[in-house]
Amino acid sequence: MPGYLESYRGCVLARECDIMGHMNIQFYTACIGHATTTIAGAAGLTPDVIQTHKRGFAAVEQTSKYYAELLADDIIHMESAIVASSTKTLTFHHRLFNSASGVLSFEATMTSAYMDLEKRKAIPLDHFILPNLKNLQVDPETAQ
Amino acid sequence: MSDLLSPKLIPGFRGAVETWECDQMLHMNVQFYMSKASASFAHLQNALGLTPARIRKEKKALAFQSLRIQYKSEMRMGESMHGFSGIRSVSGDIVTGFIHLFDSRKNVLSGVYEFTARYTDLLSGEKLSLPAHVRDRAAAFVDEHSDQYLPAPMKCMIMPATHLDHMFETSRSAVDVWECDAYSNMEMQPIVGRFSDAAGHVMGRVGMTREMQKERNLGSAALDYYTEFHSPVKVATSLILKSALLDRKPKNFIFGHIMINADTNKIVSNTTVLGCYFDMTARKSVPLPLEYMSIPEEQLLRFQLA
Numbered sequence: 157m158p159g160y161l162e163s164y165r166g167c168v169l170a171r172e173c174d175i176m177g178h179m180n181i182q183f184y185t186a187c188i189g190h191a192t193t194t195i196a197g198a199a200g201l202t203p204d205v206i207q208t209h210k211r212g213f214a215a216v217e218q219t220s221k222y223y224a225e226l227l228a229d230d231i232i233h234m235e236s237a238i239v240a241s242s243t244k245t246l247t248f249h250h251r252l253f254n255s256a257s258g259v260l261s262f263e264a265t266m267t268s269a270y271m272d273l274e275k276r277k278a279i280p281l282d283h284f285i286l287p288n289l290k291n292l293q294v295d296p297e298t299a300q
Numbered sequence: 301m302s303d304l305l306s307p308k309l310i311p312g313f314r315g316a317v318e319t320w321e322c323d324q325m326l327h328m329n330v331q332f333y334m335s336k337a338s339a340s341f342a343h344l345q346n347a348l349g350l351t352p353a354r355i356r357k358e359k360k361a362l363a364f365q366s367l368r369i370q371y372k373s374e375m376r377m378g379e380s381m382h383g384f385s386g387i388r389s390v391s392g393d394i395v396t397g398f399i400h401l402f403d404s405r406k407n408v409l410s411g412v413y414e415f416t417a418r419y420t421d422l423l424s425g426e427k428l429s430l431p432a433h434v435r436d437r438a439a440a441f442v443d444e445h446s447d448q449y450l451p452a453p454m455k456c457m458i459m460p461a462t463h464l465d466h467m468f469e470t471s472r473s474a475v476d477v478w479e480c481d482a483y484s485n486m487e488m489q490p491i492v493g494r495f496s497d498a499a500g501h502v503m504g505r506v507g508m509t510r511e512m513q514k515e516r517n518l519g520s521a522a523l524d525y526y527t528e529f530h531s532p533v534k535v536a537t538s539l540i541l542k543s544a545l546l547d548r549k550p551k552n553f554i555f556g557h558i559m560i561n562a563d564t565n566k567i568v569s570n571t572t573v574l575g576c577y578f579d580m581t582a583r584k585s586v587p588l589p590l591e592y593m594s595i596p597e598e599q600l601l602r603f604q605l606a
Binding site: 162163164165166167169170171173189190191193194197202203206227228229230231233255256 | 311312313314315316318336338339342343346351352353355356376377378379380382404405477478479480481482487
């Protein structure tokens, strides 16, 4: 069934917290990094495929919203889905939750270009990616 | 959102192997398995009622007393991992459980952590009785989990928490702030990292330098750990590791380590590590280098423990 998949699960380390006493914004993006590996793998872009076919994604646009701060030791998980696609891009929606409270802490919409890693250029999505996308797509309206 | 088959299993870490988590053996270093297992342990504690908010308020949580770790398949950069944990028993104040980490793409078990844990004051390190609310929650999760992998006892002598002849210094350091949790206790990841770093020194003492490994196209890998923790390690503590070759087998080396608080000279943890050499191209284990066999029997720690 199409929908969000769990793409990251972890916890907030003390060293990830800043002088404000909460997780610094750079580590929210680290969660997206983990999540992107998970959802890209589900789309067929596994490390083997990356090495063999020299394909990958590069982020080109990101919109983020922070709803609730995360403190040291908080347990967290992220869910991700695809909300849009074009010939050369996929747009991912990532939602980060406080796992103990269930409260949405952060969400980000990220558009990534599909790349030829040798030519370092955006290229159309490959045939081995396209069939996998439908199981990862959600209606953009439900993603808000 | 979980694909767990049993409601008594608790979802744990999910994410990727970062490039910077991989060492010169071209696989994820043991300390980063540990950081992923620690994340799983935080989720396990939450399931037992030890929520992050409660831990912050009461400053008490479960802390490992012993850890048996097995590395069953190597993880390479960019791979995806996921895991779960479970409680096998609660006996007295000891909680016994496990954490499993999988290679998600191959669906192969990669990291295994069998633990005993005690409820502990995170500031003083004092061992406490298990609170009734945690005991009740844990009881709901207790299961032998007979369908889940359970390691057999280690097939070697275990390094005790004691100073032995022929042990030599393999690490000397202080515990940095960024290696600690919110209660100034050293995290598990850098503890395992210290043991990992010490391995090269033991190999060098045996006569196998990094250069020789490179010339022979050999890598080395830990396969099996057993660690006992005797007291928390606080920020700024001066630490010394002493290590030696505990034993040798046709395809395995066994190292013994003790971690010492240099200010008090007390042993804070002791570890037994069984590992192997492998061909860096074939990624298959090979017989132990002959240098190990030239070590006199009486210099093996086993000789003193017999």
